[in-house]
Amino acid sequence: xxxxxxxxxxxxxxxxxxxxxxxxxxxxxxxxxxxxxxxxxxxxxxxxxxxxxxxxxxxxxxxxxxxxxxxxxxxxxxxxxx
Numbered sequence: 001x002x003x004x005x006x007x008x009x010x011x012x013x014x015x016x017x018x019x020x021x022x023x024x025x026x027x028x029x030x031x032x033x034x035x036x037x038x039x040x041x042x043x044x045x046x047x048x049x050x051x052x053x054x055x056x057x058x059x060x061x062x063x064x065x066x067x068x069x070x071x072x073x074x075x076x077x078x079x080x081x082x
Contacts, residue, residue, distance in 0.1 A: 010075040012066040018073075020062045026076050028064055029053040033071030038063050 009031055012018060020026070028037060030048045037046040040060040047067065048054055056062050064073065 008075045010073055012064065012071040012073060014066045014069055017063045017065040020056070020064065022059050023056040023062050024059040025055065025057075027053050027055050027074075029074040031072040031074060033069060034067040035071050035073060036065045036067050 010018070012033070012035060028035070028048070030050050030052055032050050034047065034049050037048065037054055037056075038044075039056060039058045039062045042058055042060075046054050
């Protein structure tokens with residue numbers, strides 16, 4: 001199934017993390033691949049696979065990175081991407 005046309009989806013390339021400034025309350029949903037989510041000051045490593053999601057729970061910068069190749073996530077409107 002080609003998920004590239006899903007509205008609001010965003011490709012993540014290996015080695016090119018997505019930076020989200022103050023994404024508190026925003027949901028990251030993985031459509032394809034695996035991603036690593038980290039938030040400034042948070043000791044957790046959040047690893048998600050296709051079909052999983054995570055709600056950013058801190059009002060700080062977050063990084064979302066593709067793991068083991070490229071990935072695709074659903075981007076919500078209103079996320080400030082830097």
